[in-house]
Amino acid sequence: MGDPTPENLLTTPLDALHRELGARMVPFAGYAMPVQYSGILHEHAQARNHAALFDVSHMGQAEVRHPEGIEAAARAFEALVPGDLMALKPGQIRYTLFTNPAGGILDDLMVTNAGDHLYVVVNAGCKVDDFKHMHAGLEGCTVTERPDLALLALQGPEAAKVLARLCPEAAGMAFMTARKLDVAGFTVWASRSGYTGEDGYEISVPGDRAEAFARRLLEEPEVEFSGLGARDSLRLEAGLCLYGSDIDTATTPIEADLKWTIGKRRRAEAGFPGAETILKQLAEGTARRRVGLRLDGRQPARAHTAIVDASGNKIGEVTSGGFGPTVEAAIAMGYVDAAHAAPGTRVACSVRGKALTAEVVTMPFAPHRYYKS
Amino acid sequence: MAKIYYSEEHEWISVEGGVGTVGITEYAQEQLGDVVFVELPEVGASIDKGDDVAVVESVKAASEVYSPVSGEVVEINEELADAPGLVNQHAEGDGWFYKVNLTDDSELDDLLTRAEYKAFLEGLE
Numbered sequence: 001m002g003d004p005t006p007e008n009l010l011t012t013p014l015d016a017l018h019r020e021l022g023a024r025m026v027p028f029a030g031y032a033m034p035v036q037y038s039g040i041l042h043e044h045a046q047a048r049n050h051a052a053l054f055d056v057s058h059m060g061q062a063e064v065r066h067p068e069g070i071e072a073a074a075r076a077f078e079a080l081v082p083g084d085l086m087a088l089k090p091g092q093i094r095y096t097l098f099t100n101p102a103g104g105i106l107d108d109l110m111v112t113n114a115g116d117h118l119y120v121v122v123n124a125g126c127k128v129d130d131f132k133h134m135h136a137g138l139e140g141c142t143v144t145e146r147p148d149l150a151l152l153a154l155q156g157p158e159a160a161k162v163l164a165r166l167c168p169e170a171a172g173m174a175f176m177t178a179r180k181l182d183v184a185g186f187t188v189w190a191s192r193s194g195y196t197g198e199d200g201y202e203i204s205v206p207g208d209r210a211e212a213f214a215r216r217l218l219e220e221p222e223v224e225f226s227g228l229g230a231r232d233s234l235r236l237e238a239g240l241c242l243y244g245s246d247i248d249t250a251t252t253p254i255e256a257d258l259k260w261t262i263g264k265r266r267r268a269e270a271g272f273p274g275a276e277t278i279l280k281q282l283a284e285g286t287a288r289r290r291v292g293l294r295l296d297g298r299q300p301a302r303a304h305t306a307i308v309d310a311s312g313n314k315i316g317e318v319t320s321g322g323f324g325p326t327v328e329a330a331i332a333m334g335y336v337d338a339a340h341a342a343p344g345t346r347v348a349c350s351v352r353g354k355a356l357t358a359e360v361v362t363m364p365f366a367p368h369r370y371y372k373s
Numbered sequence: 374m375a376k377i378y379y380s381e382e383h384e385w386i387s388v389e390g391g392v393g394t395v396g397i398t399e400y401a402q403e404q405l406g407d408v409v410f411v412e413l414p415e416v417g418a419s420i421d422k423g424d425d426v427a428v429v430e431s432v433k434a435a436s437e438v439y440s441p442v443s444g445e446v447v448e449i450n451e452e453l454a455d456a457p458g459l460v461n462q463h464a465e466g467d468g469w470f471y472k473v474n475l476t477d478d479s480e481l482d483d484l485l486t487r488a489e490y491k492a493f494l495e496g497l498e
Binding site: 044298323325 | 407409410430431433454461
């Protein structure tokens, strides 16, 4: 049996199903969320080898409309993010960042050109502030929050095979595109995207149909539920940032090694919050940078662990760290002084008085296996 | 015949001939989840009751292990270096952590019997 829900926590539409399946529920961003079912290592392997189903209904979903159409909505949205949203063709998705006037990151998010509107997914822990920010900053737009929608992620090398069995059109979708699908009688909005480094889909479904939809997917032999624990180890191996740990208002997109999210046209035109700082850093570099660390042993270096050079001088700090089940080594990401940021640089992490030796490496730690059409 | 004691911090110690074998309980391993690394004390280390002598790293987090007794560490479970999963599979057997030469047998009186530990766990539910 699962744990009881403290009354102050919100629940997702799949709460009863998680408990029925024996999930261990933990508070996360104000929600009772499943951290694991049978075990994190198994659930991690499920996503790497088969198809893992994640409940990510705590994330914020919203639609943005402009009376003059999608192009006007995209133009208005560009005032808040450095991504090139005007270039999005119908069905295309972009990963981008809300930045602040100092160049710090307020949140990372996905924006899709959904034809007549923009479909937006933001982090659970930031959604209240993000939606306020959108209501206030999206000139001429209507922002419709969609708490009535659940969000399920189906991730893994067998995800496409499973979904295609229930809906043939799912198979041919390109990576980072989205469309409406009829999956076994459920009308859903499916995005070919994810947070694991694997091929897969993030599927938006009405909350009152979410449990039936999840049960239908779980009937397929390749599919099992995975929890937030595995989601974290998967995204770390994929080198993907966790907002609040690896990026926040004190880090800029350039320090965070996310300069690829700044569109070419946007670099030329500026016109996003913090553009002055961010474009200056883009040209001149930054004093510190987010890097990947592969430790020599199995002992993890967790967030806030000091990173030191060969002489023991502090050169940075771990922001996310743990054991990578697929790479079978302790891995971490963190910020180091630029002089130590080159791949191959030897460093160490100070864990309880011991210096765990490590090497700066290029991320991802586990290769991305996104679908290439 | 070895006698087994338990602590409220979820360690067990099996004592025979003045030497105690220490590990974490079945309940503890289940709470921690998949163990990926165990940091053990050094052989020869002198430890006091209540010292944090070992650290269990699960996928999720690090947890400290407190020594249920005082003494000298005489052996550590080398197998855990390559097979930390033993802690999940056999927490109260092959997944033992270290052996300690007890300096004060009376410290055992503060620990729980199996029945008392079981009752303690029921109180946590």
